[in-house]
Amino acid sequence: MxxxxxxxxxxxxxxxxxxxxxxxxxxxxxxxxxxxxxxxxxxxxGVDFKAGSSVDISFKKDVSGQKAQIEQFLKDNDFGTPGMTFGAKRVTLRFDDVLTDVKENTLKQGIMDKFDKGASMEVNTVDVExxxxxxxxxxxxxxxxxxxxxxxxxxxxxxxxxxxxxxxxxxxxxxxxxxxxxxxxxxxxxxxxxxxxxxxxxxxxxxxxxxxxxxxxxxxxxxxxxxxxxxxxxxxxxxxxxxxxxxxxxxxxxxxxxxxxxxxxxxxxxxxxxxxxxxxxxxxxxxxxxxxxxxxxxxxxxxxxxxxxx
Structure with missing residues (x-):
C-alpha cells in the first residue's frame, strides 16, 4: 500500500x-x-471454581412456572437453597457441598415422582483441590x-x-x-x-x-x-x-x-x-x-x- x-x-x-x-x-x-x-x-x-456439585435437569415438559414447588421440594428434603437457573425445560442447581450418592438418588427420584417422569439428570462435581x-x-x-x-x-x-x-x-x-x-x-x-x-x-x-x-x-x-x-x-x-x-x-x-x-x-x-x-x-x-x-x-x-x- x-x-x-x-x-x-x-x-x-x-x-x-x-x-x-x-x-x-x-x-x-x-x-x-x-x-x-x-x-x-x-x-x-460457579462449581468450576469452588468445591460442590452442579446438577443439570432436563424436563420433557415446561416447568418454568413451578419454581416455587421445586424450591420447596429441595427444602423439604434437606437440600437447602442451592443456586438455581431456570429455563423452560431445563433447570440447573448449584450446591456448595458435594452431593453423596444417596443425595443424588433422592434428588433424581423426587424430581421424577413429583414433576416429570421423563426427566433426566446430569451431575458434575468438583473437589477443593x-x-x-x-x-x-x-x-x-x-x-x-x-x-x-x-x-x-x-x-x-x-x-x-x-x-x-x-x-x-x-x-x-x-x-x-x-x-x-x-x-x-x-x-x-x-x-x-x-x-x-x-x-x-x-x-x-x-x-x-x-x-x-x-x-x-x-x-x-x-x-x-x-x-x-x-x-x-x-x-x-x-x-x-x-x-x-x-x-x-x-x-x-x-x-x-x-x-x-x-x-x-x-x-x-x-x-x-x-x-x-x-x-x-x-x-x-x-x-x-x-x-x-x-x-x-x-x-x-x-x-x-x-x-x-x-
Whole structure:
C-alpha cells in the first residue's frame, strides 16, 4: 500500500485526543467502583471454581412456572437453597457441598415422582483441590496472554504502544469482571474463555489503530506535540468506520447466541457482549490517547524525521 504525505491541517471533527482526560477519568471511576464491588461482593464462582456439585435437569415438559414447588421440594428434603437457573425445560442447581450418592438418588427420584417422569439428570462435581487448580490455571492463562501480547507489540511497534495496549486489555477484562460482580453473575470456565476471547478481539482492534498511527507518523511533518496529537486523532477517525462495523457484526452474532443459545453458554455470551462494548471503547478512547500521553514524556529530538521514526 502506498501512503502520501500526511496533511497536518487540523481535523475539524470531534477531537478524541483533546477530550482524552475525560475518558481517562471515566475509566478510572469505573475501575474504582469495580474494585469496591469486588471487595464487597466478590465473585459468584460457579462449581468450576469452588468445591460442590452442579446438577443439570432436563424436563420433557415446561416447568418454568413451578419454581416455587421445586424450591420447596429441595427444602423439604434437606437440600437447602442451592443456586438455581431456570429455563423452560431445563433447570440447573448449584450446591456448595458435594452431593453423596444417596443425595443424588433422592434428588433424581423426587424430581421424577413429583414433576416429570421423563426427566433426566446430569451431575458434575468438583473437589477443593481441583477448584483451586482451575482458579490458578485461569489466572496463568490471562497472565501469559498479556505477556505474550506485550512482547509482540514491543517488537512490532515500540514499548509505549505495548504499555498502552496492555492497559486497554486489562481495562476491558476488569470491566467485565466488575460487571459480573455487580450483577452477581456466575463465573465459570466459559467465562475465562470469554475473557481470553475479549483480549484477542480488543488487541486486534487496537493494533489496527496503532498501525495507522505509525504509518501516518512516517509521512507527517512533526514539529510540535500538537502535530503528533493531530496525527493520532486523524488516525483514530480514519479507522473509526472499520472499528464500528467490526464490533456491530460481532455484537449481532453475540446477541443471537445470548437469546437463542443454550443455558450452558449464556454466561459466555453475556461476558463477550460486555467485553465487545468495553473493547471498542478502550481501543478508540483509551489506547491511542494513552500512547500519546506516554509519547509526550519523551524528550524532543532534533528533527521531525527522527521523531517520526522513533
Amino acid at each position: 502506498h501512503y502520501k504525505a500526511f496533511d497536518n491541517v487540523s481535523d475539524k471533527r470531534f477531537s478524541i485526543v483533546a477530550k482524552s482526560r475525560y475518558f481517562f477519568i471515566f475509566s478510572i471511576i469505573i475501575t474504582l467502583l469495580g474494585i469496591v464491588t469486588l471487595l464487597y461482593h466478590g465473585l459468584n464462582y 481441583i477448584a483451586k487448580e482451575l482458579q490458578g490455571n485461569a489466572l496463568k492463562a490471562v497472565l501469559v496472554a498479556s505477556i505474550g501480547i506485550m512482547i509482540y507489540v514491543s517488537i512490532r511497534f515500540e514499548w509505549r504502544f505495548a504499555v498502552a495496549a496492555i492497559v486497554a486489555l486489562l481495562h476491558d477484562a476488569f470491566i467485565v469482571i466488575s460487571l459480573f460482580s455487580i450483577f452477581k453473575l456466575e463465573v465459570n470456565l466459559p467465562f475465562i474463555v470469554a475473557v481470553l476471547t475479549i483480549v484477542g478481539y480488543s488487541i486486534n482492534d487496537t493494533i489496527v489503530i496503532f498501525d495507522r498511527v505509525r504509518e501516518n507518523l512516517r509521512f507527517a511533518k512533526l514539529k510540535t506535540h500538537e502535530d503528533v496529537a493531530n496525527v493520532v486523532n486523524a488516525s483514530i477517525w480514519q479507522t473509526m468506520s472499520r472499528s464500528i462495523n467490526t464490533v456491530m457484526t460481532v455484537l449481532f452474532a453475540t446477541i443471537c447466541l445470548l437469546i437463542f443459545g443454550s443455558e450452558s453458554i449464556r454466561m459466555f455470551s453475556l461476558a463477550v457482549l460486555f467485553g465487545l462494548i468495553s473493547g471498542a471503547y478502550s481501543s478508540i478512547f483509551i489506547a491511542s490517547p494513552l500512547w500519546l500521553a506516554l509519547k509526550s514524556k519523551q524528550k524532543p529530538k532534533p528533527t521531525a524525521k527522527s521523531s517520526a521514526a522513533s
